[in-house]
Amino acid sequence: MENEELKRYWHTAAHVMAHAVKRLFPEARLGIGPATEEGFYYDFDMQESFSPEDLERIEKEMEKIIAEDLKLEKVEADREQALNILREQQEDYKIELVEEMADAEEITFYRQGEFIDLCRGPHMNSTGQIKAFKLLNIAGAYWRGDEKNKMLQRIYGIAFPKKKDLQEFLHRREEAKKRDHRKLGKELDLFSMHEEGPGFPFLHAKGVIVWNELVDYWRQLHRERGYEEISTPIVLNEALWHRSGHWENYRENMYFTEIDGNKYAIRPMNCPGGLLIYKSNQHSYREFPIRVAEMGLVHRHELSGVLHGLLRVRSFHIDDAHIYMLPEQIAQEVLGVISMAEEIYDTFGLKYRMELSTRPEKYMGSIEDWDRAEKALADALNKKGADYQINEGDGAFYGPKIDFHVQDCLGRSWQLGTIQLDFQMPQRFELTYVGPDGEEHRPVMLHRALFGALERFLGIIIEHFAGAFPTWLAPVQVCFIPIGENHIQYARKLSGELEALGVRSEVDDRDEKVGYKIRQAQNQKIPYMIAIGDREIESGKIALRHRKEGELGAWEFQDFKQRILEEIRSRKCEDV
RNA sequence: GCUGACGUAGCUCAAUCGGUAGAGCAGCUGAUUUGUAAUCAGCAGGUUACCGGUUCAAGUCCGGUCGUCAGCUCCA
Numbered sequence A: 001m002e003n004e005e006l007k008r009y010w011h012t013a014a015h016v017m018a019h020a021v022k023r024l025f026p027e028a029r030l031g032i033g034p035a036t037e038e039g040f041y042y043d044f045d046m047q048e049s050f051s052p053e054d055l056e057r058i059e060k061e062m063e064k065i066i067a068e069d070l071k072l073e074k075v076e077a078d079r080e081q082a083l084n085i086l087r088e089q090q091e092d093y094k095i096e097l098v099e100e101m102a103d104a105e106e107i108t109f110y111r112q113g114e115f116i117d118l119c120r121g122p123h124m125n126s127t128g129q130i131k132a133f134k135l136l137n138i139a140g141a142y143w144r145g146d147e148k149n150k151m152l153q154r155i156y157g158i159a160f161p162k163k164k165d166l167q168e169f170l171h172r173r174e175e176a177k178k179r180d181h182r183k184l185g186k187e188l189d190l191f192s193m194h195e196e197g198p199g200f201p202f203l204h205a206k207g208v209i210v211w212n213e214l215v216d217y218w219r220q221l222h223r224e225r226g227y228e229e230i231s232t233p234i235v236l237n238e239a240l241w242h243r244s245g246h247w248e249n250y251r252e253n254m255y256f257t258e259i260d261g262n263k264y265a266i267r268p269m270n271c272p273g274g275l276l277i278y279k280s281n282q283h284s285y286r287e288f289p290i291r292v293a294e295m296g297l298v299h300r301h302e303l304s305g306v307l308h309g310l311l312r313v314r315s316f317h318i319d320d321a322h323i324y325m326l327p328e329q330i331a332q333e334v335l336g337v338i339s340m341a342e343e344i345y346d347t348f349g350l351k352y353r354m355e356l357s358t359r360p361e362k363y364m365g366s367i368e369d370w371d372r373a374e375k376a377l378a379d380a381l382n383k384k385g386a387d388y389q390i391n392e393g394d395g396a397f398y399g400p401k402i403d404f405h406v407q408d409c410l411g412r413s414w415q416l417g418t419i420q421l422d423f424q425m426p427q428r429f430e431l432t433y434v435g436p437d438g439e440e441h442r443p444v445m446l447h448r449a450l451f452g453a454l455e456r457f458l459g460i461i462i463e464h465f466a467g468a469f470p471t472w473l474a475p476v477q478v479c480f481i482p483i484g485e486n487h488i489q490y491a492r493k494l495s496g497e498l499e500a501l502g503v504r505s506e507v508d509d510r511d512e513k514v515g516y517k518i519r520q521a522q523n524q525k526i527p528y529m530i531a532i533g534d535r536e537i538e539s540g541k542i543a544l545r546h547r548k549e550g551e552l553g554a555w556e557f558q559d560f561k562q563r564i565l566e567e568i569r570s571r572k573c574e575d576v
Numbered sequence B: 001g002c003u004g005a006c007g008u009a010g011c012u013c014a015a016u017c018g019g020u021a022g023a024g025c026a027g028c029u030g031a032u033u034u035g036u037a038a039u040c041a042g043c044a045g046g047u048u049a050c051c052g053g054u055u056c057a058a059g060u061c062c063g064g065u066c067g068u069c070a071g072c073u074c075c076a
Helices: A003-024 A052-067 A079-088 A092-100 A163-178 A181-187 A205-224 A238-244 A246-253 A271-279 A327-347 A367-384 A424-428 A454-464 A485-500 A514-523 A534-539 A557-569
Strands: A039-045 A073-077 A107-112 A115-118 A132-142 A151-160 A235-237 A255-259 A262-266 A290-299 A315-325 A352-357 A388-391 A401-407 A413-422 A444-453 A478-482 A505-507 A528-532 A541-546 A550-556
Touching: A003 A039, A003 A052, A003 A107, A003 A115, A003 A132, A003 A151, A039 A132, A052 A132, A073 A079, A079 A092, A079 A107, A079 A115, A092 A115, A132 A163, A151 A163, A181 A454, A205 A290, A205 A327, A205 A444, A205 A454, A235 A238, A238 A246, A238 A262, A238 A271, A238 A424, A271 A290, A271 A315, A271 A424, A315 A327, A315 A454, A327 A352, A327 A367, A327 A401, A327 A413, A327 A444, A352 A367, A367 A401, A367 A413, A413 A424, A413 A454, A424 A444, A444 A454, A478 A485, A478 A514, A485 A505, A485 A528, A485 A534, A485 A557, A514 A528, A528 A534, A528 A557, A534 A541, A534 A550, A541 A557, A550 A557
Parallel strands: A352 A388, A478 A505, A478 A528
Antiparallel strands: A039 A151, A073 A107, A107 A115, A132 A151, A235 A262, A255 A262, A290 A315, A315 A444, A352 A401, A401 A413, A413 A444, A528 A541, A541 A550
């Protein structure tokens, strides 16, 4: 079924659900009930809250409505008629919608049996066309998405023309759950969260191995691309944040503290500290572009309800960089950053798309500067010939930005990298450089991140690889499995040889059967397992097993060393 | 922050109407010396998130706090 048709299907399913709810709970008032990217929902306003048992009752009633095979009839109405119908039904939310419609706008209702609903359509012909459906969950949602409004109850559901499709959908959901980085993080001993620090992740030893590999890779890439690396403090005097504009624009997300009676802030962004370094020296146009990177730890007060494993936290490391340059260097530098982002995402086999976000309501500086900055970013994207989407009003308060969005295994989209052009900070901090004319000028500044937040990136790749990291990232790369007691020493010798080459290797010398050790190594997603018994000691070969490819037979140890070293060196990424 | 649900051993879960908190896995000890996804036995493990209340008696009922989960809003 085509996307448009599927949405029509889901929209009709939403009407069937609303119909069922009105039959069971006549006092419920309707909000809106559209199709989404994956399914549908309908919002209801009702005194009591729906329980899971209610969902079952609603599902049963939906079955009835479907069995009745009611025709969906389009009913046109003028404004007065529409309001009359809605007033009679006391559908206050719908009345609000009609009242806001432009005069010229056509008003339509859809009727199925005794149920009639203000709706633009289109719909399926009859309720009987809905074959397989399921109500998934109940959640609160603000009327019109505004937290100042009343919270309604939203019921989510999914529907398909074939039972098989529904089963597949539910199966996919189960599989996605198995990949949840919070679950895998526990099972693989990568990280944990604790009540003592909600939103502040604890990385365990194995998590730190992955982390350090990511950072090593990041450093190498930045060296190659002409960046220098700095490190600046986490706690800085509040005055700095007044000057940067964060106090004014970002205060509600910041943590504050006091030292010797003076006010300090814990940084929510890295840039002001970096600017102080820039200002501690004179600069010449000849140095430009100056590319300065910092893996900077920031803290932000996020609402408690949004915290989510490593994907949404209150303290995280931004793989930040600031580029100081001449206005005419903007396009070239932006293109450089885009190409760097491509290289990184390709390394992990991640798909991404770009978005350009423009001036928000809360902004600093002049409109002319903003127009100039927005044009510069758009020019770079066009020069690249990139496909991109525009998000009006979604920019940072100091400048417009290009964002990189990556899709995870659940189909959720995450903002990772970002490129933000900034004419404001250089002014606020009075940054200068000496031009060819011997005069002082103001540089242009660009903020950018590629991983975005390293914590979030780690969470995403845990799910993306389902915990089976590429060998270069795997906390344990090789596990030796001695068959019996007599083979432990030899296994240790070989393992030591690998460790000497920088390979992370272990020997499972526990008194357990081979099958048990294999199972454990598989569950830990260790890329290579090597069984060592009498045969191997006699022949000098190893019995190799790969977590995905299974048994690889007898290998010369030398050949295996070459294989794994090459795999690590090239940061090979298996299919996921 | 808001709405709703949930919180029992390291993990996954059980405990009927309010009546002595249990099991599997993991851990420890012992036996076993193992050839490609779980060897057997024994032992230990708990202030049932926390605080308060009702009751002869609370994991269970009530109130509060904290946290988690599904969303909303917000965001790297």
